[in-house]
Amino acid sequence: MDLRLSGQVAVVTGASRGIGLAIVSTLLAEGARVVAASRRRSPELEALAGPGLVHVATDLMEPSAPGLVIARAAEEFGGLDILVNNAGGPPPGVTLPRSSFFEAGDDDWRAVFEFNLFSVVRAVRAAIPLMLRRGGGAIVNVSSANGRQPAPMNVDYSAAKAGMNNLTKALSEEFGPQGIRVNTVSPGPVRTPWWTDQGGAADIIAAMAGSDRDSVLDRLAPEMMRLSTGRLVDPQEVADAVVLLASPRSASTTGADFVVDGGLLKTV
Template identity: 50%
Template sequence: MELDLAGKTALITGASRGIGLEIARTLAAEGARVIGGARTVSDALRETTPYVLSVDLATEGGPAELVDYALAELGGIDILVNNLGFPYTRPGGFLSVDDKGWQESLTMNLLTAVRTTRAALPSIIERQGSIVNLGSTNARSPVPVVVDYSAAKAALLNLGKGLAEEFGPRGVRVNTVAAGPVMTDAWTGPGGIADTIAGQSGLSRDEVLAQVPQMLGSSTGHTTTAAELAALVAFVASRKAPNANGAEFVVDGGFLKTV
């Protein structure tokens, strides 16, 4: 499907690898001018777009720095993808997470989106653009091992609906794309979710990864790829569904069973 994104400017947080990198590649392939921000800029991101900035988005001023760079380089922002996030694993559950842990998770998974959106909104309003927040099924189905991440993603979902209500009348669409497990470093990397589950279950990392669809009750038997998720983000960001606003689009293989 032609998404009519040629010439549009898209800003992506956490764009150096995983889901963010795939979103950058997909939007670039659709003709968008992509600005990618990340603490460490990867070679793969530099190959995708010349507009990259090494910036720590977890700092108070980092998001505004990235937005200022985008405005200086390309003059405005049509699409904002708040992709940055990380599910810190908590094998000890709720009682193992102190205030520092909560602040770390809320900053990474909520406040970065708040700050980037606040800085980018004037330009997005001017261009009647769109915002896509990367959510998680954990917002609706929390588990103890990511208790703080789940709470932050629930807040992000609520934020998206609030922004859609406030800025929809001004031509801005705000939606959430919520994923179940996606095979990125958060799952497969050393110390990631698969390793945590393996340590609790006695299985190997490879055994855990092979059983993820069954463990999570997926009806497809398939684990989502970053490319699949990026394709949906690109569609939602485009104007092919102009009346989709304040919506949550879920890609989880049927993991969520609630109505």
């Protein structure tokens, strides 16, 4: 199916690995031109190099950074059609998962909200005027199933994602009549470096459970979270949902939340 993205200009944050890398790759395959923002390049992102891809090395914790990334899209490609706010998770200096509310102090909360919510606010603030000049656009915010399912684990992160969900709904109401669609995709546990890196979530949970990282990734984590599929989500599965929402094929979808969670959420 042609997603009608050829020639469109997209910004993707958190683009060097995991879900973000899969989103960039998929957008390029559909003919879009992409500004990929991340703290550093990765070999996998380098392998996608070409005239339709520009990398911006940036720290989205800096208040000016999201706006500068958006401005780069206008400089390189003349405007902006798609914004994917994918960057999220633990900011530098913060370790997740946490198992209790009392494990996070004020500085931890501020850092998690700065990275997972305020950077999104700033990116959207910069993107909407560019989209309005082109008659509309699509914003996809990568949230989390945790934003819909409160739990003692990672409460600060979950609260930030719940805020993102609320923000998305509000933006869809205000700017839908002006041609800008705003949606969320809420992944469950995705097999990304956040899980698989040395010292990442798999190692932390293995230490808590007296197990090993491979057992956590392949069996224990899916069992603990009661995933209906019995496995962690693949990054490409999330990217496919994101790119579909970014596409004009989803022209009547706005203010929606697409859940890609392996059956984590059990509520109606």
